[in-house]
Amino acid sequence: AQSVAQPEDQVNVAEGNPLTVKCTYSVSGNPYLFWYVQYPNRGLQFLLKYITGDNLVKGSYGFEAEFNKSQTSFHLKKPSALVSDSALYFCADQTGANNLFFGTGTRLTVIP
Amino acid sequence: EAQVTQNPRYLITVTGKKLTVTCSQNMNHEYMSWYRQDPGLGLRQIYYSMNVEVTDKGDVPEGYKVSRKEKRNFPLILESPSPNQTSLYFCASSLGIGSYEQYFGPGTRLTVT
Numbered sequence A: 001a002q003s004v005a006q007p008e009d010q011v012n013v014a015e016g017n018p019l020t021v022k023c024t025y026s027v028s029g030n031p032y033l034f035w036y037v038q039y040p041n042r043g044l045q046f047l048l049k050y051i052t053g054d055n056l057v058k059g060s061y062g063f064e065a066e067f068n069k070s071q072t073s074f075h076l077k078k079p080s081a082l083v084s085d086s087a088l089y090f091c092a093d094q095t096g097a098n099n100l101f102f103g104t105g106t107r108l109t110v111i112p
Numbered sequence B: 001e002a003q004v005t006q007n008p009r010y011l012i013t014v015t016g017k018k019l020t021v022t023c024s025q026n027m028n029h030e031y032m033s034w035y036r037q038d039p040g041l042g043l044r045q046i047y048y049s050m051n052v053e054v055t056d057k058g059d060v061p062e063g064y065k066v067s068r069k070e071k072r073n074f075p076l077i078l079e080s081p082s083p084n085q086t087s088l089y090f091c092a093s094s095l096g097i098g099s100y101e102q103y104f105g106p107g108t109r110l111t112v113t
Helices: none
Strands: A010-014 A019-021 A033-038 A044-050 A056-058 A064-068 A073-078 A087-093 A106-111 B004-007 B010-013 B019-025 B031-038 B042-051 B054-057 B076-078 B087-094 B108-112
Touching: A010 A019, A019 A106, A033 A064, A033 A073, A044 A056, A044 A064, A044 A073, A073 A087, B004 B087, B010 B019, B019 B031, B019 B087, B019 B108
Parallel strands: A010 A106, B010 B108
Antiparallel strands: A019 A073, A033 A044, A033 A087, A056 A064, A064 A073, A087 A106, B004 B019, B019 B076, B031 B042, B031 B087, B042 B054, B087 B108
16 A cells, blocks of 8 residues: 555646645654655655654755644645746655655646 | 766667666665656655665566675666566665665666567
């Protein structure tokens, strides 16, 4: 069974508006959740992670994510979107002892 | 510069012709893994390695082999490629599993005709 899900294949947002990319998880106990970004023709890059502690996690490029245990969500957010944020975003579960599980990805397009 | 390198970046081959995609990291990472990326399916793990001479299957290991003879290298071998292995492949490494972020290579786009 999938341990993370990204319900939106595509998210469009106007430049300067806040953005949210959704991720839900189904890992029991305390999950290790990550966000990665993939720019065109590049490998994935680490953005941020939740391991324990504060539910609001801040990461690279002004992104943040909120871990919500009651809603089993780990949505990625940014207060003001830039055109350069347009990319493919992956949520990942690294809770497993040996392997990792990635969501199917959400393509974010920021419209100028 | 800390990095994961993969070669080749692009490869077109024919069914049944054995090929190897190399992966190397210069960060002394213990954990390495291979993924394939397909539209609508995200990244799926093929094989992973916790350390030298320790490898194990991921979610989609059929048709692939790996080896980990040295800490820095983790080649992916397709003994008899088939068209359904046409995909974008990524190698990744990290200090370990769990709380450690993965460092990804630039990807290898493989086409099997």
